[in-house]
Amino acid sequence: MTLRNKILVLVAALAVLAGVATASLLHAAGRADKKNQIQAGGPHVSTGTVSLASGSERRIVFRNMAWGPHRDELATVAATAPAGPRTASGVKCLRFYAAAGTGICLQAERGAVTDSYRAVVLDAGLKERAHYGLPGIPTRARVSPSGRWVAWTVFVGGDSYAGTNFSTRTAVLDTRTGRLTSSLEDFTATLDGKEHHAADTNFWGVTFAADDRHFYATMATGGHTYLVRGDLAARMVTSLHTNVECPSLSPDGTRIVYKKRVPGLPADAPWRLYALDLATMRETALAEPRSVDDQAVWQDGDTVAYALAGDYGTDLYTVPADGTGKPRRLLTAGLAPAYLG
Structure with a gap:
């Protein structure tokens, strides 16, 4: 050439x-x-102070999903004006919950090759009190009404509840003593009146009672899911009801709202929201016609909030917990809300 x-x-x-x-x-x-x-x-987001402390005004603290420099940060709005301007904290969380001045923030730590995850216990000013490495992808988080107990769930195999090929690990932490139970599988389980031992047992979706001793969660085994009631002092769980996932206990402790698999729905969207009366075990379908893959949060004694897919990733909706009414969008571009104040 x-x-x-x-x-x-x-x-x-x-x-x-x-x-x-x-x-x-x-x-x-x-x-x-x-x-x-x-x-x-989208929503107007600006930097400011976000607190988990009780105040004169009721607020919602949640993961901000709006595009921009504050995406994934904890943000707050007044509960009376959820669509209004939001204040972002600078603290990023994948999953979050808070009560009584204690927060739990499940975070990603981005690596050059792979990501790692950790659970961070926050004080009322969003300062780190303690942190713990996580063995998988964060999916659920809760704090007891008193702020003493914290729980989180991660996927250690798979990344979705829709199929059957996944495994989870749920940890419970006593923030007063620092005692960490790294897996609820360490608790003694009773299923249908008999002590239960099975390698395929998984737990997820803890929700705490107000007595700082009892909780509810999902236990899965043998291809079925069960609502279990847990005893933190006795370190045991007991089955109560079938086909219950991601329970959320009402403020008065009498009802559970949860997602239930309904036969005939698509495999990737199989759930509907239901409420369960714990005294009678009577189920009531809520007026949300879409599949909800979330652990609902009680807005008050009558209404629950939950996430659905939206333009920014997820939006938050509410629906009455007694089966009446209809869903309403609470706010756009939000996930993992906690009502405080």
């Missing part, structure tokens, strides 16, 4: 590379423009 031909080949190659680079830049700019447009039409 002559020198002239070599130069022509080089020029042609440079032209191709320039074209690819230009196309990539235009594509990236287009994505950035779209992202900015979504942010421009």
